[in-house]
Structure formats: structure tokens, C-alpha cells
Amino acid sequence: MSKQINVALIGNPNTGKTSVFNALTGLNQKVGNYPGITVDKKEGICKLSRGVKAHVLDLPGTYSLNASSLDENVVIELLLNKNDKDFPDVAVIVSDVENLKRNLLLFTQIKDLKIPTILVVNMADRMSRKGISLNIELLEQELKTKIALVSTRKNEGIQELKTLIENYKNLSIEPCLDTSTIDSEYFANLKKAFPNQDLYKLWVVISQDANFGKIDRNELDFSKFKTKTKSELKRLQQKETIKRYQFINNTLKEGQTIDKSKATDLRTKFDKILTHKVWGYLIFFVILLTIFQVIYDWATVPMDFIDSSFASLADWIKMTFPEGGKFTNLIAEGVVAGIGGIVIFIPQIAFLFLFIAVLEESGYMSRVVFLMDRIMRRFGLSGKSVVPLISGTACAIPAIMATRNIENWKERLITILVTPFTTCSARLPVYLIIIALVIPEGRFLGLSYQALTLMLLYMVGFGMAIFSAYVLDKILQTNRKTFFVVEMPNYKLPLLKNVALTVLEKTKTFVFEAGKIILAISIVLWILASYGPGKDFNNAETIVEETYPELQGEQLDNKVAAYKLEHSFIGIVGKSIEPAIRPLGYDWKIGIGIVTSFAAREVFVGTLATIYSVGSALDDDDKTIKNRMANEVHDNGNKVFTLASGISLLLFYAFAMQCMSTLAIVKRETNTWKWPMIQLFGMSFIAYVIALIAFQILN
Amino acid sequence: MPLTIADLKKGQRAVIIDSSSEDIPLKLLEMGCLPGNIVELLQVAPFHDPMYLNINDSYLSIRKETAALIIIEKVNE
Numbered sequence: 214m215s216k217q218i219n220v221a222l223i224g225n226p227n228t229g230k231t232s233v234f235n236a237l238t239g240l241n242q243k244v245g246n247y248p249g250i251t252v253d254k255k256e257g258i259c260k261l262s263r264g265v266k267a268h269v270l271d272l273p274g275t276y277s278l279n280a281s282s283l284d285e286n287v288v289i290e291l292l293l294n295k296n297d298k299d300f301p302d303v304a305v306i307v308s309d310v311e312n313l314k315r316n317l318l319l320f321t322q323i324k325d326l327k328i329p330t331i332l333v334v335n336m337a338d339r340m341s342r343k344g345i346s347l348n349i350e351l352l353e354q355e356l357k358t359k360i361a362l363v364s365t366r367k368n369e370g371i372q373e374l375k376t377l378i379e380n381y382k383n384l385s386i387e388p389c390l391d392t393s394t395i396d397s398e399y400f401a402n403l404k405k406a407f408p409n410q411d412l413y414k415l416w417v418v419i420s421q422d423a424n425f426g427k428i429d430r431n432e433l434d435f436s437k438f439k440t441k442t443k444s445e446l447k448r449l450q451q452k453e454t455i456k457r458y459q460f461i462n463n464t465l466k467e468g469q470t471i472d473k474s475k476a477t478d479l480r481t482k483f484d485k486i487l488t489h490k491v492w493g494y495l496i497f498f499v500i501l502l503t504i505f506q507v508i509y510d511w512a513t514v515p516m517d518f519i520d521s522s523f524a525s526l527a528d529w530i531k532m533t534f535p536e537g538g539k540f541t542n543l544i545a546e547g548v549v550a551g552i553g554g555i556v557i558f559i560p561q562i563a564f565l566f567l568f569i570a571v572l573e574e575s576g577y578m579s580r581v582v583f584l585m586d587r588i589m590r591r592f593g594l595s596g597k598s599v600v601p602l603i604s605g606t607a608c609a610i611p612a613i614m615a616t617r618n619i620e621n622w623k624e625r626l627i628t629i630l631v632t633p634f635t636t637c638s639a640r641l642p643v644y645l646i647i648i649a650l651v652i653p654e655g656r657f658l659g660l661s662y663q664a665l666t667l668m669l670l671y672m673v674g675f676g677m678a679i680f681s682a683y684v685l686d687k688i689l690q691t692n693r694k695t696f697f698v699v700e701m702p703n704y705k706l707p708l709l710k711n712v713a714l715t716v717l718e719k720t721k722t723f724v725f726e727a728g729k730i731i732l733a734i735s736i737v738l739w740i741l742a743s744y745g746p747g748k749d750f751n752n753a754e755t756i757v758e759e760t761y762p763e764l765q766g767e768q769l770d771n772k773v774a775a776y777k778l779e780h781s782f783i784g785i786v787g788k789s790i791e792p793a794i795r796p797l798g799y800d801w802k803i804g805i806g807i808v809t810s811f812a813a814r815e816v817f818v819g820t821l822a823t824i825y826s827v828g829s830a831l832d833d834d835d836k837t838i839k840n841r842m843a844n845e846v847h848d849n850g851n852k853v854f855t856l857a858s859g860i861s862l863l864l865f866y867a868f869a870m871q872c873m874s875t876l877a878i879v880k881r882e883t884n885t886w887k888w889p890m891i892q893l894f895g896m897s898f899i900a901y902v903i904a905l906i907a908f909q910i911l912n
Numbered sequence: 913m914p915l916t917i918a919d920l921k922k923g924q925r926a927v928i929i930d931s932s933s934e935d936i937p938l939k940l941l942e943m944g945c946l947p948g949n950i951v952e953l954l955q956v957a958p959f960h961d962p963m964y965l966n967i968n969d970s971y972l973s974i975r976k977e978t979a980a981l982i983i984i985e986k987v988n989e
Contacts, residue, residue, distance in 0.1 A: 279939075279942070315943055315944055490958050596962065620937070698937060699973045702971070
């Protein structure tokens, strides 16, 4: 029988908690959701010794047990609920050696809950460089805990930590200090009213506004208890904090010595430039520019390879398996084309997540928040909105989830509403293929026109987000106080393992989540495109032969296939919306693409791939989707993809709200269908109008 | 008018005298913004807002309007 120890990793943000998690669990980890809410739940298995395993839960970063965000609520809810299946046998508090003082605040609170607790002092390899030395024995005694000095960077101390976890039963569960003395009378009354409850737990619940799911106030009936006013409670919380710091300061006075003369200070040197009033902004802009150039340039090589590989695969399937069989066609034209349409994004998405992970890990992202706050506030946003807006370039879903740390509701709501305007990775394939079709090659100042167009599209998306935020700021009325506290972590060289795991995790999620939808839609589309009602579809060969008696061989086959597609189920749908999209420069095939894109944007390319491979026989030089699209003509012989229709299509995709998953997330985060519906109709209306104007001017 | 953090100039240090205003978020207090602790203004964004501070060895940035609620006394150096 193997036995599992429940371990919860708890700590302030930026303490390297996730690095410790990665070091403990390696690849044995998975990311899920807490039931009902969308906070990432990271858990993994760690082998301690023969037959003993630990189930490790990486809880969201929190500064204290006083929740100011949903993420922090998760921590408190778990720690207060002994019946939760994840309730920890042992809590591992991860702290940063450079800021023990503040990290210990949370530590003393957890100790008050009487959970066996281990203190991890992380980044211990920095101690000598910072002139810090610790008296571990004394600290362990004062804090009534065991301490593990860990350096995930050098992979030191992990084994010691594992041993401590395995022997968790030896840990003390005695609190470090008695906080009830901040108002003895009040706490005595509290104890009298609820004799069966833990006193500190009562205080945590009673002093906070937040709603803790299962541990709501009804269970603990506070109605009979004469509690204090809100401001009295806040004063008490302040007193509690002061008291805790007094204890911590006294403890550290003896247990920690810092020789400032030995400290080398990278922070000051870097900050002098990176947060500079001029250089700071310039560097930020250059970093953004570099990211886009790299995503565009570096990713094209693997992407071209993937594109042609899938084309050959489809070819090979058609050659190898029974000719003309329906099933063979479904695989070659529906499934392979559909999967190819997803796999092709992997290089770019991976690069983008790589950059975002590096910027986050290095500590630079907080500097961006600092630089941008004042500017963003002018538009009703917060400096913290920059992170969601930048993450939005990967995917709006994690970006909207990242708005949780914006404490002001109005700023948060506006950020949620405008984030889908930023260019997410799902738009990228649409952009790339259309840019390749309609934007000429050539270079300007060493940057290709195509890369510049892409950069411009990102800026258009960002600009629209800012502009609509400004409008929303004027419309929405609230009088909540602003509230902005951003920690500026020290600069760190990103850990390769952390970055790699993030990139892997995010890319995997994207491919599988989006992949499921795309694959399903591809198959449905293929069926709709391969069958049709009535005589026109079923007698296509005869009709075409009669109408164009001069056609022979391959030309005839193509004409028949095209005729069939036009009269298939999907052709009928496309045709029926054609009048509405004609003024935008699109034909009915693009119409089908747009309709299916409302499930998810990236479906567009897959849809066109399916439609065009159904619509034409495979020639040698005609294999890739791009070539097929380039050769596409209207009935009058004019090319479908011109500069005018291309730009119009790019702008339509830039603004339209085409993503079911985002709408679902917005509903969850705002708790009403009102906001996602406003997004769906508002954004799509804007998209239509702007695409219309663009086409009419350019044409 | 008492001096507040908002009055600090870049590079100046001061001692926090009072941070009990109700509009100061608890989170800021938890990060060490408490009477007796030292605060240093490290950097400011354009328009002196937000302000990048070192409070009690915590590095953080807050908006000027919050900074203006925290009463300080300058230290002579």
C-alpha cells in the first residue's frame, strides 16, 4: 500500500514557488481548474522514498490570509476547510531569502491555523551575494518550524525538503504568537460565542468581506454575535499586522544578519535604465518590435515545413488508400487538412509564450506595469491591464483570467471587455495567410513589408482596445476607490526549466483545446461540403458536361467539383449570406469561413483548406492552401484575394468577436451574460463597418 | 499640511508616521507600510505617478493618490 501525503505549496508571489513545485514534481504535474471557478489548479506527484509519495498542490501566490482577489480566496478556502480532499497534511511556505521579513507575515498566519508547516527559504544561493546570513537553529526555534534552504537554480536542498515532508508528523503545530491580545475582550467574546471553532479561523472569516464558498457565514451564525463595524475591523486588522511584524522583526534581529556592504545591487543598475522616463519606454517598444520580428521571421521555416508536410500526407493518403472512397476523402480532405490547420500554429504560439514567460520570469513585466500605469489610467485601465493586454497576444482566455489581480472592479471590467481586441494567436494564422497573399515582398529599413503589416495589425488591435476602453470609461459609472499596489521583484535570470514547462503547458492546452473544436468543425464542414440537396448537386457531372461541352479531363473534373461545392449544403449557406458580405469584398467561400470562425477564429484557415481541397483536384503546384487561395477567382475572372479584399478581411478579423471560449470565460468572470453579449454584438458590428469602409475606399 | 510620501523627491528617505487612513489598502500595510518603518523613493514615472518605493525592504509601486495618504517625517542624512 502506498501512502500519499497532501502537501500545499503556499507563498508570496515572486518567491519562486513554482520553481520549487517544478523541482519537486518535474513532469509529473497537471493543470486543471478549481470546480466552478477558473483559477488554475496545479498539482503533481512527488516521490519521497520507497512507497511514499506526496500529492503536491501549488496554490496561487498570496501575500496574506486577507484575500483581495479570487486567486487568494482559493488559498484561504482550502486552508479553512478541513474536509476538503486537498486539505494539506503539511503546508510548505516558500519564501524569498531577500525578503524574509515580508514572507514571514504569511507564515505566522498559516501557523495560527495549526497546520504542520515547513519554511522553505528559496534562492539560498543568493545569500552570500546579498551579504545575508541566517542562524537557522535559532530561527527554527523561534518560528517553531523546520527550515529548508533551497536553491532551485542550483538544484540544492530539494532532497532535504523531501525528507522534511516525509517526516511531517514531527512538526510543531503551535502558533508563533498570540494575536488575540490585540483586543482580548473581543476575542474572548468570540470564543464564548463559538466554543467549538478555532479562534483564528473565526477571525479570518469574520474580518473579511469575501465570500468563501463552503465556509459561508450562515454556517457560523454570526447574527447572534455582536460584531464590530467595518472600520473597527480594519483597525484591528492593522493592529494584527503591526503585532505580527513586531514579532518578525524581533525574530530576525537575532536570526538574520545583513551586511549591506557585501551586497551587489543589480536592481538599482537595471532600474535606472529600464524604468527611465525616456529609455524605459524606448526599450519597451524595442522589445515589442523584436518579439514580432522574431515571431514572424523565425517561425516561418518550421511553418512552411509543416504546411508542405501535411499537403504531402493528404496526397499520400489519397494515393495509397482506395481511390474515390468516401472515407479516404474524409480523412485526406477533412481530418488531415483540419489537423494541419492547427499544427501549423505551434511554432508561433510557442515563440510567443516563450517571450511572455521570459518577461514574466525575469521581473521585467512589473516594470512595464509601473511605466504604463499613468498612461493606461487615462483610458480607464490600470498599469496592471498591460499584462492581460500583452498576454492577450497569446490568447484572450488566460489574459482575461490574468485580470484578477486588478483590484478595482471598473478597471478590471474594462480590461476584460477590451482584451479580445488584442491580436490573439488564433488570429495569427488568418493574418499570416492573407498577408502572404496580398502584401508584396520587399524590405523597409531591414524589416519586411509583411512583418511591418503584422506589427501594424497588432497596433491596430491594441489601439482599438485602448480607444474602446476610453469610451467605456466615460460610459460606465462607479465610485469605487482605486487600489494599486505592485510588487517590483528583483531581476532574475529566467530558469530554463520553468520557461520550458510554461511554453509546453500553454502550447499543449492551445493545441488540444482549440484542436478539438477545429477537428470537429473540419469534419462537419467536409460532410456539409460533400453532400447537397436536390438535382443540382447529385447530377453535377451531367449538368457541367452539358453546359461546357468543350471541357476535357482535369479541367472538367475541377469544374464539376466546383459546381458540386456551390450546390452543397455549405455552398447554400455561403451563398445565402453572400449579399451581406459582398460589399466587404468577400465571396461565399470566405463567407463560410467567417460563419465557422464564430466558433473560433483559427477555424478560418482550416475551413478554407477544407473547402478548397474539396473544390479542386490536387495538382502538383497547387498543393498548399496558400497557392490554392492565390489562384481563387470570382465568376468574372477577377482574383478573390486582392489588396482591398485582403485588408478588409484582415480588419474584420482584427475587430470581430469570434471565439466561443472567450465569451464563456467572460461570462464566468463577470457572472452575467450581459457583458459577453455586448462584446459579441458590439465588436462584430465595429468589424463589419470598418471592413466595409476599408474595402470601399481601397477598391 | 503634514508631509506625505507624495512629497518625497527621488532618492529621499523618510520615516512613516501614520498609515491608518481607511483608504490605504490592507495589502500595503501587510507589505510593511507601517509607522516607524523607513521609506525611500527610488524612481517615479512621468508626472510623479506611480511611485516606486522601498518600504521596509519591500520594493513596490503605488499611485500618487495612495502615497498622499501616508504621513511621513523626513530623516536627516
